[in-house]
Amino acid sequence: MRIAKAPFQFMAAAPLIRVTGQRARTLAELLDLVRACPDASIFNHTFQSLQQHHFLTEGFSNDFAQWVLAACNEPRLAERLSSLDIRQYAHLAELRSDLVDVLETYLREVPEAAPRRAFEPFFFCETLTVAVPTSWQAQTLAEFCEALSHVSIHTVHFHFVAARLREPLTVNDFSFWIEESLGLKELADSIDQIDIYTNTLEGVRTRLLVEATPWLTA
Amino acid sequence: MADGLSAPAAAAATAASLDDYAAVVGASELAEIRALAQRLAGRSVKMVNSTSVGGGVAEILNRLVPLLNEAGLPCAWDVITGGDDFFEVTKAFHNALHGAPYDAPPQAFDTFLAYNEKNLRAHSFDSEFVVIHxxxxxxxxxxRDSRPAHWVWRCHIDVSNPNRAVWDFLAQFIQHYDAMIISSPSFTRPLPVPQYLFFPSIDPLSQKNQALDPAFVQKTLERFSIDPKRPILTQISRFDRLKDPVGVIKAYKLARKYKDCQLVLAGGGAADDPEGGQVLSEAHAAAGKDPDIHILELPPWSALEINALQQASTIIIQKSLREGFGLTVTEALWKKKPVIAGAVGGIPLQIIHKLTGVLAHSVEGTAYQIRFLLSHPEIAKRLGENGREHVRENFLITTNLKRYLLLFLTLSNA
Structure with missing residues (x-):
């Protein structure tokens, strides 16, 4: 059984949501604020909202898309915003840039939608993440699987979804550790392919365990 | 109301312990809560409000304070005292903050300040975290003095459109706090103080939300002559125009042309509320002689009966025209019920349209959604299941407890 070069420390992570006071009443205002809001707001309405709604496997992608659909009745734009996959981004600046691009393109195509008042405003918030170590550590893949089956789904989100934003990873924590510390690149790659949009976080946990099980004897 | 200085511990004595919540939120969630609390070891909290019984704030503190203590963070709860004149003023302030017209007389502010000064002398504030509700x-x-304490103002009410004079008066105090907590992003105000979002929460182990013996549910339906074999639509709310009970009856009557169903309107008694009595009469008039409309006036101690009615319902309606957060919606979602609700106040935070329930904006829209959900029980079931998970993730007392720990950690590291 392979012993890791360094143990994996599972973290308990939880979000504190701060209301910024910025609000958009129209798509034009949304575009302005997406351009100017803090990174922590972009994180909150994409990465964080996915955690907040982790039990939904269809129809929810991020807060912007949801608001555009429910409050602005612009399904085409909502679909485009929904299609942005946060796993593709290692930096919030890139995600912000693509959000702006989608909004700008749509408002060029449908300029009359820009000043139309939404049914209710979009309120910008930001996430402050507090992370503390749990009692779970892993030195081997078996210990990793044991711990993974016990930690909360917030821990799964912290290590599997939000991790790729933390320098210098650009991949999820689990894949990084499995490749770097256990030398199991194939497993690391297959884990990184697990779809967070068509699985609940509980489903992600199950898939992680399914992917890892055949490697327990490696 | 003139309470004693310390809130009664009696309510907590019979309540569930932190470990009892493992069955609801999982052992890992409780482990996280304890890990966060451990980081605050050696610190203490004081909660202060104006009543130990009755009302949502007291209900929350009755659970939150023992749970904080059990998590390892000593927490005391003080209740301020005041005469009738003080509570008349604060009730007027409360209504004015909700936007009701109020021409505040100068003596109202004097009365408010005098009682706050009196309470200031009666209480001590040596905890590291002081939360004023x-x-x-x-x-x-x-x-607050030179000691390194952190002061938080927890605002439970909708201050999105407040009376200007009352708000300006309160703002002079808010600016001396380190943080303010609000229940919805729409309640944010331009202030120099950071504002944090804490959703209101329900206790899944309380009488109102616990699992019930099916025999008790059946007996409750029998007691109110409700047919358990036919679909039941229910709105739980006091008889208030802002809850639009007459609109609910109209929606039921429209839907009833297409789908067989019964309607239950259940809420608190209207004896001490002249307008409530009038709204109740209007509801009876709108119901006419329809034997399938059950208008139930329930006493305040009817938590189990309300729970039973919710659990027996096919669909829960909350057709509010204005709403604070709408905890009756939270309760219904927790019971896996498909909910049709007005898109007002905190309801859209709970009902993500077509994912955790459906939003309606009119009598006709409500009627259509009733027909739709009665015709598509599989969709209704999925909405209910999603709704329960939404509550589990965001609107339970354990989440509230966790948010306080996170805020205290953030403040102490700031």
């Missing part, structure tokens, strides 16, 4: 004790922040 709602406007009544807001002036106690004058007690």
């Amino acid at each position: 709602d406007p009544q004790p807001i002036g106690l922040v004058k007690a």
Whole structure:
């Protein structure tokens, strides 16, 4: 059984949501604020909202898309915003840039939608993440699987979804550790392919365990 | 109301312990809560409000305070005192903050300040974290001195459109706090103080939300002559125009042309509320002689009956025209019920349209959604299941407890 070069420390992570006071009443205002809001707001309405709604496997992608659909009745734009996959981004600046691009393109195509008042405003918030170590550590893949089956789904989100934003990873924590510390690149790659949009976080946990099980004897 | 200085511990004595919540939120969630609390070892909290019984704030503190203590963070709960004149003023302030017209006389502010000064002398504030709930004790922040304490104002009410004079008066105190907590992003105000979002929460182990013996549910339906074999639509709310009970009856009557169903309107008694009595009469008039409309006036101690009615319902309606957060919606979602609700106040935070329930904006829209959900029970079931998970993730007392720990950690590291 392979012993890791360094143990994996599972973290308990939880979000504190701060209301910024910025609000958009129209798509034009949304575009302005997406351009100017803090990174922590972009994180909150994409990465964080996915955690907040982790039990939904269809129809929810991020807060912007949801608001555009429910409050602005612009399904085409909502679909485009929904299609942005946060796993593709290692930096919030890139995600912000693509959000702006989608909004700008749509408002060029449908300029009359820009000043139309939404049914209710979009309120910008930001996430402050507090992370503390749990009692779970892993030195081997078996210990990793044991711990993974016990930690909360917030821990799964912290290590599997939000991790790729933390320098210098650009991949999820689990894949990084499995490749770097256990030398199991194939497993690391297959884990990184697990779809967070068509699985609940509980489903992600199950898939992680399914992917890892055949490697327990490696 | 003139309470004693310390809130009664009796309510907590029979309540569930932190470990009892493992069955609901999982052992890992409780482990996280304890890990966060451990980081605050050696610190203490004081909660202050204006009543130990009755009302949502007291209900929350009755659970939150023992749970904080059990998690390892010593927490005391003080209740301020005041005469009738003080509570008349604070009730007027409360309504004015909700946007009701109010021409505040100068003596109202004097009365408010005098009682806050009196309470200031009666209480000590040597905890590292002091949380003041709602406007009544807001002036106690004058007690903050050179000690390194963190003061938080927890505003439970909708201040999105407040009376200007009352708000300006309160704002002079708020600026001395380190943080303000609000229940919805739409309640944010331009202030120099960071504002944090804490959703209101329900206790899944309380009488109102616990699992019930099916025999008790059946007996409750029999008691109110409700047919358990036919679909039941229910709105739980006091008889208030803003809850639009007459609109619910109209929607039921429209839907009833297409789908067989019964309607239950259940809420608190209207004996001490002249307008409530009038709204109740209007509801009876709108119901006419329809034997399938059950209008139930329930006493305040009817938590189990309300729970049973919710659990027996096919669909829960909350057709509010204005709403604070709408905890009856939270309760219904927790019971896996498909909910049709007005898109007002905190309801859209709970009902993500077509994912955790459906939003309606009119009588006709409500009627259509009733027909739709009665015709598509599989969709109704999925909405209910999603709704329960939404509550589990965001609107339970354990989440509230966790948010306080996170805020205290953030403040102490700031």
